[in-house]
Amino acid sequence: MTDNYEVRDVIDKETLSTVKSVGDTYKYGFSTDIETEYAPLGLNEDIVKLISKKNNEPKWMLDWRLKAFNRWKKLKQPDWALLKIPEIDFQDQYYYARPANMKEKPKSLDEVDPKLLETYSKLGIPLTEQKKLAGVIEENPEDKSENRRVAVDAVFDSVSVGTTFKEELKSAGVIFCSISEAIKEYPDLVKKYLGSVVPISDNFFACLNAAVFSDGSFVYIPKGVRCPMELSTYFRINAENTGQFERTLIIADDNSYVSYLEGCTAPQRDESQLHAAVVELVILDEAEIKYSTVQNWFPGDENGVGGIYNFVTKRADCRGRNSKVMWTQVETGSAITWKYPSCVLKGDNSSGEFYSIAITNNMQQADTGTKMIHLGKNTNSRIVSKGISAGKAQNTYRGLVQIGGRSQNSRNFTQCDSLLIGNKCGAHTVPYIEVNNSSARAEHEATTSKVDEDQLFYCMQRGIGEEDAVALIVNGFCKEVLQALPMEFAMEAQKLVAISLEGSVG
Amino acid sequence: MLNIDDLKVSLEEEEKQIIKGLSLSIKPGEVHAIMGPNGSGKSTLSSVLAGKDGYIIDNGTVNFDGSDLLEAEVEERAALGIFMAFQYPIEIPGVGNMNFLRTALNSQRKTRGQEELNAADFLKLVRGIAKDLEISDEMMKRPVNVGASGGEKKRNEILQMCLLEPRFVILDETDSGLDVDAMKLVSRGVNNFSSSSRSFLVITHYQRLLNYIVPDFVHIMVDGRIVKTGDKTLALHVEETGYKDFLQLGKGKH
Ligand SMILES: Nc1ncnc2c1ncn2[C@@H]1O[C@H](COP(=O)(O)OP(=O)(O)OP(=O)(O)O)[C@@H](O)[C@H]1O
Ligand SMILES: [Mg+2]
Numbered sequence: 016m017t018d019n020y021e022v023r024d025v026i027d028k029e030t031l032s033t034v035k036s037v038g039d040t041y042k043y044g045f046s047t048d049i050e051t052e053y054a055p056l057g058l059n060e061d062i063v064k065l066i067s068k069k070n071n072e073p074k075w076m077l078d079w080r081l082k083a084f085n086r087w088k089k090l091k092q093p094d095w096a097l098l099k100i101p102e103i104d105f106q107d108q109y110y111y112a113r114p115a116n117m118k119e120k121p122k123s124l125d126e127v128d129p130k131l132l133e134t135y136s137k138l139g140i141p142l143t144e145q146k147k148l149a150g151v152i153e154e155n156p157e158d159k160s161e162n163r164r165v166a167v168d169a170v171f172d173s174v175s176v177g178t179t180f181k182e183e184l185k186s187a188g189v190i191f192c193s194i195s196e197a198i199k200e201y202p203d204l205v206k207k208y209l210g211s212v213v214p215i216s217d218n219f220f221a222c223l224n225a226a227v228f229s230d231g232s233f234v235y236i237p238k239g240v241r242c243p244m245e246l247s248t249y250f251r252i253n254a255e256n257t258g259q260f261e262r263t264l265i266i267a268d269d270n271s272y273v274s275y276l277e278g279c280t281a282p283q284r285d286e287s288q289l290h291a292a293v294v295e296l297v298i299l300d301e302a303e304i305k306y307s308t309v310q311n312w313f314p315g316d317e318n319g320v321g322g323i324y325n326f327v328t329k330r331a332d333c334r335g336r337n338s339k340v341m342w343t344q345v346e347t348g349s350a351i352t353w354k355y356p357s358c359v360l361k362g363d364n365s366s367g368e369f370y371s372i373a374i375t376n377n378m379q380q381a382d383t384g385t386k387m388i389h390l391g392k393n394t395n396s397r398i399v400s401k402g403i404s405a406g407k408a409q410n411t412y413r414g415l416v417q418i419g420g421r422s423q424n425s426r427n428f429t430q431c432d433s434l435l436i437g438n439k440c441g442a443h444t445v446p447y448i449e450v451n452n453s454s455a456r457a458e459h460e461a462t463t464s465k466v467d468e469d470q471l472f473y474c475m476q477r478g479i480g481e482e483d484a485v486a487l488i489v490n491g492f493c494k495e496v497l498q499a500l501p502m503e504f505a506m507e508a509q510k511l512v513a514i515s516l517e518g519s520v521g
Numbered sequence: 522m523l524n525i526d527d528l529k530v531s532l533e534e535e536e537k538q539i540i541k542g543l544s545l546s547i548k549p550g551e552v553h554a555i556m557g558p559n560g561s562g563k564s565t566l567s568s569v570l571a572g573k574d575g576y577i578i579d580n581g582t583v584n585f586d587g588s589d590l591l592e593a594e595v596e597e598r599a600a601l602g603i604f605m606a607f608q609y610p611i612e613i614p615g616v617g618n619m620n621f622l623r624t625a626l627n628s629q630r631k632t633r634g635q636e637e638l639n640a641a642d643f644l645k646l647v648r649g650i651a652k653d654l655e656i657s658d659e660m661m662k663r664p665v666n667v668g669a670s671g672g673e674k675k676r677n678e679i680l681q682m683c684l685l686e687p688r689f690v691i692l693d694e695t696d697s698g699l700d701v702d703a704m705k706l707v708s709r710g711v712n713n714f715s716s717s718s719r720s721f722l723v724i725t726h727y728q729r730l731l732n733y734i735v736p737d738f739v740h741i742m743v744d745g746r747i748v749k750t751g752d753k754t755l756a757l758h759v760e761e762t763g764y765k766d767f768l769q770l771g772k773g774k775h
Contacts, residue, residue, distance in 0.1 A: 468574065473611035476571050477621075477681060478599035478629035487624060491615025491664065 083225030300335030319378030322350025375408030486513035541745035557742030604687030708733030
């Protein structure tokens with residue numbers, strides 16, 4: 016236990032010092048100098064066809080995309096969020112970029128450009144995974160003695176560059192691959208579930224994603240299987256002026272379990288970049304998915320120049336009896352965050368949990384929260400949201416709890432806490448609660464507080480510097496959510512909290 | 522070690538002078554006690570020495586080991602060896618005691634250019650101190666001061682002192698809220714900790730504490746000034762007659 020901690024300390028120090036030498040405040044602000052191949056600028060039917068062709072997709076997939084594209088043309092960008100969104104010119108974006116030497120997908124990790132792997136190492140991907148991604152160590156039986164293992168799928172710009180532990184997962188019956196691969200290898204599963212949770216025309220950004228998504232991750236856990244390790248995807252936007260549209264589809268069949276981690280970063284650029292992802296989770300009878308995200312896209316600089324516009328649709332469909340889903344998110348990056356991971360609790364006795372930390376500093380804006388749609392009987396949901404604002408940032412929690420007429424004896428508990436650092440930032444809480452059933456109950460608690468001067472002074476009197484003191488106090492404020500993360504992610508997240516609040520005091 | 526010369530301090534928020542010309546000199550190994558009526562400025566003096574925001578230094582100097590203390594940041598003063606046991610220790614929800622202590626200790630070591638203490642050595646050190654002060658493991662696992670009783674919080678302050686090994690310690694009413702046994706425990710902790718190179722400034726309302734922690738000097742503070750200095754018998758006098766003999770002294774000097 017202690018040893019692991021030590022090892023982890025060393026890795027983090029290495030990672031931090033590498034990164035410190037590359038970027039300044041934004042830890043992941045480096046870009047990787049790799050030749051990139053772009054599709055032509057803008058969006059039209061030909062681009063959709065091109066993306067489909069680049070991925071060697073079957074016709075049904077192309078048809079699906081074109082249907083989405085035609086719907087999208089008729090949709091309007093939503094404007095109900097508490098966000099000031101500069102006008103986005105959707106024709107002034109690239110919709111596809113991939114490292115040029117990956118025209119043919121690498122058959123093994125040895126064929127991956129070393130610069131790519133270097134990038135992943137800077138991202139703090141756990142050391143063992145870095146080695147795997149770099150092909151340094153073979154997957155050997157000794158690995159089994161490790162306490163925790165994570166299989167990693169890395170998505171660089173539009174393309175998945177490699178997945179680790181594939182063979183071992185396969186022998187457990189677990190499918191973990193890029194979605195482009197799944198479309199070719201497992202068309203029946205994809206056809207059955209893709210778009211079944213987030214329909215093509217669910218919303219403007221989801222619809223755009225359906226038309227142009229270039230890659231993403233696919234997971235299928237068969238009946239009765241507990242996934243033998245955590246699965247993880249690292250998303251990285253590298254190419255300039257390029258939108259990233261990944262699509263993730265995870266299916267947990269009856270009585271299965273998986274814990275899935277998602278990490279995202281992007282280089283520091285003056286131009287804003289668009290990210291519109293869709294994540295669909297399907298949870299069948301007695302199954303459980305834990306989905307954890309640490310989102311650290313470039314937030315823009317202190318004056319709000321650059322940064323990622325993050326418009327994400329994430330939804331879990333608890334179709335089965337006793338099915339369970341837990342969303343945990345740590346949102347520290349992006350100039351704009353528009354994101355509401357939701358749970359549709361269809362199955363009787365199903366439950367959904369949402370744990371969130373959203374940090375906004377400088378000019379960042381976040382409008383994030385969740386939707387809990389109770390449809391089945393005896394369904395349970397729990398929401399714990401911690402919003403932290405510093406600088407001139409605005410942070411909104413927006414949550415919907417809806418308990419339907421058939422959803423007897425259902426329960427929701429919502430805890431929504433906001434913390435302000437300084438007096439130029441804002442925190443807003445927008446809860447919508449609709450209970451259409453007299454046997455159901457929804458509870459909502461909300462607090463807003465400031466980082467306390469006395470707490471800061473106390474820490475500093477004990478020798479802790481001001482920024483470290485703020486980080487310590489904020490991490491304490493977020494503890495409930497950090498505890499919901501897998502351990503390794505939790506430590507990474509704690510460091511991120513500190514880094515994203517740098518410069519917020521004094 | 523510490524030299525305060527004609528110090529005058531006002532509040533930043535309102536035009537009100539709290540410390541009105543205070544001088545005090547403390548040598549290594551000495552124990553000084555300060556007594557005085559409520560509101561006379563004792564805690565304010567502690568806060569100013571520790572470097573808290575919100576005060577304006579109108580006049581005077583504070584010298585610590587030859588350097589200008591008022592120039593140093595709060596955490597630098599801590600690393601120099603200044604420790605203040607708070608009259609009202611602060612709660613920090615969600616931050617475990619161990620994490621807090623380790624962060625504090627290693628921050629100070631880092632500032633002083635020393636190597637950080639590893640997890641195993643740290644644990645051993647803390648457990649030893651906690652045992653001496655009869656602080657339970659369960660207490661140590663809790664968030665800093667959250668849910669602790671008044672007396673438990675004070676004991677926690679002494680634990681922090683022992684861990685951080687400061688050279689100059691301010692105890693601001695550490696005895697208030699302690700039961701008799703706890704007071705003995707805390708006093709023992711302080712006495713074990715004292716040495717020829719460490720100095721203490723003990724703020725208290727009760728002579729009782731000074732039976733355990735015996736002062737070399739007792740100062741009476743009234744209205745922002747030290748109006749009388751004596752030996753430990755001065756505390757006995759205060760206990761018997763209160764401050765009425767000293768109040769006039771405060772008003773006299775301007
Ligand atoms: N931040 C502040 N704002 C307003 N008044 C203050 C502030 N800090 C101190 N004071 C005032 O300064 C005076 C001295 O306060 P201080 O806390 O130093 O007294 P004390 O001697 O420690 O009293 P006690 O024995 O009650 O602890 C009091 O009148 C107090 O109200
Ligand atoms: Mg006081």
